[in-house]
Amino acid sequence: MHVIQQIAFFVTLAIAGYLIRKRALRIISNIRLGKALAIYDRKDERWRNVVLVALGQKKMFKRPVPALLHFLIYAGFLIINLEVMEFIIDGLLGTHRIFAPWLGSFYTMLMNGFEFLAAGVLLACVVFLIRRNLLRVPRFWSAEMASWPRLDANLILTIEIVLMMAVFTMNATDQLLQGHFEHYTSTGRLILSSQLMPIFSGWTPDSLVVVERFAWWFHIIGILGFAVYITWSKHLHIILAFFNTWYARLRPKGQIHNMPAVTNEVKSMLGLSGAQPASGEPGRFGAKDINDLSWNHLLAAYSCTECGRCTSECPANLTGKKLSPRKVMMDVRDRMEQAGVSLEKGGPGLNDGKFLLGDYVTKEEINACTSCNACVEACPVMINPLDIIIELRRYVAMEESGSPASWNSMFQNIETNFAPWKFPAADRFNWAKEDK
Amino acid sequence: MNIPTLAEMTARGEAPEILFWVGCAGSYDDRYKRVTRAFARILESTGMKFAVLGTEETCTGDPARRAGNDFLFQMQALNVIQTLNGYGVKKIVTACPHCFNVLKNEYPELGGTYEVMHHTQLLQQLISEGRIKMKEGGSFKGQKITYHDSCYLGRANNVYEAPRSVLSALDADLVEMKRCRTTGLCCGAGGGQMFKEPEKGRKDINIERTEEALSTGAKTIAVACPFCMTMMSDGVKNKEKEGEVKVKDLAELVAESQGL
Numbered sequence: 001m002h003v004i005q006q007i008a009f010f011v012t013l014a015i016a017g018y019l020i021r022k023r024a025l026r027i028i029s030n031i032r033l034g035k036a037l038a039i040y041d042r043k044d045e046r047w048r049n050v051v052l053v054a055l056g057q058k059k060m061f062k063r064p065v066p067a068l069l070h071f072l073i074y075a076g077f078l079i080i081n082l083e084v085m086e087f088i089i090d091g092l093l094g095t096h097r098i099f100a101p102w103l104g105s106f107y108t109m110l111m112n113g114f115e116f117l118a119a120g121v122l123l124a125c126v127v128f129l130i131r132r133n134l135l136r137v138p139r140f141w142s143a144e145m146a147s148w149p150r151l152d153a154n155l156i157l158t159i160e161i162v163l164m165m166a167v168f169t170m171n172a173t174d175q176l177l178q179g180h181f182e183h184y185t186s187t188g189r190l191i192l193s194s195q196l197m198p199i200f201s202g203w204t205p206d207s208l209v210v211v212e213r214f215a216w217w218f219h220i221i222g223i224l225g226f227a228v229y230i231t232w233s234k235h236l237h238i239i240l241a242f243f244n245t246w247y248a249r250l251r252p253k254g255q256i257h258n259m260p261a262v263t264n265e266v267k268s269m270l271g272l273s274g275a276q277p278a279s280g281e282p283g284r285f286g287a288k289d290i291n292d293l294s295w296n297h298l299l300a301a302y303s304c305t306e307c308g309r310c311t312s313e314c315p316a317n318l319t320g321k322k323l324s325p326r327k328v329m330m331d332v333r334d335r336m337e338q339a340g341v342s343l344e345k346g347g348p349g350l351n352d353g354k355f356l357l358g359d360y361v362t363k364e365e366i367n368a369c370t371s372c373n374a375c376v377e378a379c380p381v382m383i384n385p386l387d388i389i390i391e392l393r394r395y396v397a398m399e400e401s402g403s404p405a406s407w408n409s410m411f412q413n414i415e416t417n418f419a420p421w422k423f424p425a426a427d428r429f430n431w432a433k434e435d436k
Numbered sequence: 437m438n439i440p441t442l443a444e445m446t447a448r449g450e451a452p453e454i455l456f457w458v459g460c461a462g463s464y465d466d467r468y469k470r471v472t473r474a475f476a477r478i479l480e481s482t483g484m485k486f487a488v489l490g491t492e493e494t495c496t497g498d499p500a501r502r503a504g505n506d507f508l509f510q511m512q513a514l515n516v517i518q519t520l521n522g523y524g525v526k527k528i529v530t531a532c533p534h535c536f537n538v539l540k541n542e543y544p545e546l547g548g549t550y551e552v553m554h555h556t557q558l559l560q561q562l563i564s565e566g567r568i569k570m571k572e573g574g575s576f577k578g579q580k581i582t583y584h585d586s587c588y589l590g591r592a593n594n595v596y597e598a599p600r601s602v603l604s605a606l607d608a609d610l611v612e613m614k615r616c617r618t619t620g621l622c623c624g625a626g627g628g629q630m631f632k633e634p635e636k637g638r639k640d641i642n643i644e645r646t647e648e649a650l651s652t653g654a655k656t657i658a659v660a661c662p663f664c665m666t667m668m669s670d671g672v673k674n675k676e677k678e679g680e681v682k683v684k685d686l687a688e689l690v691a692e693s694q695g696l
Contacts, residue, residue, distance in 0.1 A: 062619075254592025255541035259506045263546060266510040272518075274547075286504065315622040315645075320638030368635040371502050371627030372587040377618050393504030407503045410631040414508055418494035419460040420631055429490040431462070431469040432439045432476070 002094040005213075009091035009220075016224035023231040027302060030340040033350065034295035039247050046246045049382065054245040059380040063309070066131075069124040073160065076121035077238070080114050080167075087220050097174075100185040108188030115171065115192040122164040125157045132157075139308030142317075144327035149234065149306055156235050163222045170215035172196035173208045180205040237305035241381040244303035247296045248382035253373045256390055259285070286394025289355045290335050293391060300383040301332035310375035310385060316368040323368040325375035325385035331360035332388065357392050366392045367404055439476055441490040442523050452487040454558075455525050457539065459532035460495050461662030467669065468531075468662040474691035475531050475555055481696055482567040486529075492519060498538045503628035510546065513538070517548035531555040531687060533588035533661045534626075540593070554589055556599040556660050556686050563605045568690065575693055576608040582654035583610060584645065584668060585620030586661035599660050602686050606693055611652045621645050625663035646671025650681065657683045 052058045057074065060067040086099050100107045132140050132153060171193035177184040200208060230236055267275035287293050310325035311317050317324050335356050343349040369389045376384050396402045410420045418425050445452055456479065462472040479486050497512030528550050530536050540552035562568045581603060589595040596617045603610050615621045624641025634640055646668060649657045659665050669683045
């Protein structure tokens, strides 16, 4: 019996490992569709961001209630996963609670700690489900939160609840079995799960073993299945948030990054020194598709968990414009996914006649942005939707000359009068001659 | 007013302590020209040696860059940098957060590195150094004033305290809007929006922000940016409150308190 279980466990683990590896490679190659960019500078600040923002969730605490609940789930999941190590060792060796005899009463303390964390996770998930579906927090119901994003969120919360319930069931039956079979090592009294023991009073030890084994398998398959699931889900942020905060831009938010290719051309036009002869094709100015964006923009799109804090602070979105910074990030990810799936099947990938600009993000959306950085400030994992919006605008302005007519006149005014308005340059200093 | 230009000063073999970068709105917009003059009068009153570029000044290129036209931005920027470097400019103050941001953050990559201050930062410094002397219990004592954060000062460059400390030096009773500092709501003019009609929506952003400002009950909405000035003034007019509520730049408030 144990040997069969060991083999089954090994196979389960191998399947999960295979699926996760395959998907991880796909995600990495999707991210590599973006332009190369070396990010190695200012390591101290980057580690600081990882520690404070990802590990410490500093930016979440701008909204204390969801932050606290989120912290419960986060801490619970992180720490309870220590127990999964024991699960895996037990599963492979055919042992049961291998650490229990070694750790003695410390094991009891540890398990009780895990149970309280599990209760916290369960509670927080229930409150989150209520907030989403009954209280209908507006940011979870905006236009881009269509059927899949909503289902995805509810699935994640439900799976987490079910997994926690499996832990309690397993521990309750386990405690009842201790003393009946030598295999079930004593764990000491587990305060929370022992409350469930009366449910199973009168059950035969054999049927308890079935329940315990079922809960154990359900929990481990659930966790492995969940690990596979999140690679397809917005929930990927639990891993990528750490990477994204490391690679997040450190320049002042107001600074738009320079385009050296343009500097070169402008310098040679103005006859300034320092212009280098153009080497090869200059490439596209700005971004029309995801391969015109840098890879870190694409990583950011996979790190987005669709919380919508950005959109709920966006002045354009708040006043009913089409722009939603969250949708921009979701569009980038959807475009990557679509290209990735196509490439996997030997399809055309990005050369399918579609583009990020136009087929996913429209000009109306990007034209509504006030570049106010509210979205950037709001993101708990340091995603910068504004960078992407500017890249799209650059393509429209420089490759298509397709900016709104009034912007084109503004451009013309700057060129001819050196001011964005149609005032003669000679009048620039008149303010000093005029009255109060 | 007799404001020296950098050309005149250089011809006399002198150099200013600081260059006052006026900006396009400060030069051409009738409302913001009053701010330019107020700030210039303050600088004069402190005896600080400053100069302007006068007709040699041009657009920094900022709105072109925000709208995506980096060619035009860089054309402008490289020309401006030539002028500034030609005069050996070291230190710049400007009353426009957009110029401030570009000069401070985006010119260095193109060869123009200066010490750049926003006028609220210089005002704060001059007050704390005693070069601007605040009267005890001045004309703003007990007056409710709300301050609207400019995005390019606040979130873009983390300048939140300078304007507020100027207000507290004025003895004003600062009432914050709910969305302030890092969560301050944009006036709606940033990112090139100043130069186009807003996209279709339920409401204009400046109306949303003006409603919030009016709900504080303050009779003065203090701003520190020419675009915010336009948007908030338009909002107040739209709400037909221009009789009772004034939109003023911090430099104007300081000038008023000094009787300038």
